[in-house]
Amino acid sequence: MSYAQLDGVRFWYETEGEGRPLVLLHGGFGTAETFAAIRPAFARRRLVVSVDLPGHGRTADPGRPLRYESMADDVAALIVHLGLAEAEVLGFSLGGGVALRLAVQHRQLLRRLVVVSAPCRRQGWFPEVLAGMPEPDEAAAERMRGTPPEQLYRRVAPRPQDWPRLWVRTGELLRRDYDWSSEVAAITTPTMLVFADADSVRPAHMVEFFGLLGGGHRDAGWDGTGRPAARLAVLPGLTHYDIVDSPALPTVVLPFLTHVSTPPT
Structure with a gap:
């Protein structure tokens, strides 16, 4: 476990294992502990x-609003700082948005991209999920005292008193509209999308997202030569809230990371 001082952000990270680097990006209000069940x-x-x-x-807190674009720049700076050439990146939920922006803004740093339970435009979430996005005010943050995310933050954060600020900044981020469809269609990094079959993202958007990456436009053919570079996995019996705890996630992701890809014909 260590820190890297990068352009005003004192970035915490930890490493485990050996081999090609895989960077894991957690969801909103989360930490690296999000991946504890599947990291081994x-x-x-x-x-x-x-x-x-x-x-x-x-x-x-970096002293500025949270934006997918700026957090992607921060992660890119960390990848360069640590010398992680051609990193693979897996992002979940909010971290999936950061990972997607990383592929758009810093594609030269990435070998593979895995986006888990995140849309490429805000309207990809179910309407009730959008309606339940955090209210960006400190009074709402106070009402969340004692919840698991707040307890974890209080236990590990260098400034536990900043919880209301995180709540407000995250609420502001999640309530901003975005549509990255045109940029996603230009991504050249081999990409895998993973969702739960009872996810917070609409199934129709999962297919739309996959289509933007070149998937689902034609039959792959008996020999698979028409298979797109992108991959789509929908994991059964899971939700947005337990997909990163399931052994099914590394089971489907690892073959994609190790597969030697060939350009689609």
């Missing part, structure tokens, strides 16, 4: 680099 499976095949995103966990 990845660490048997990869040098796993788990981070606490800006304002989360052990990485203190």
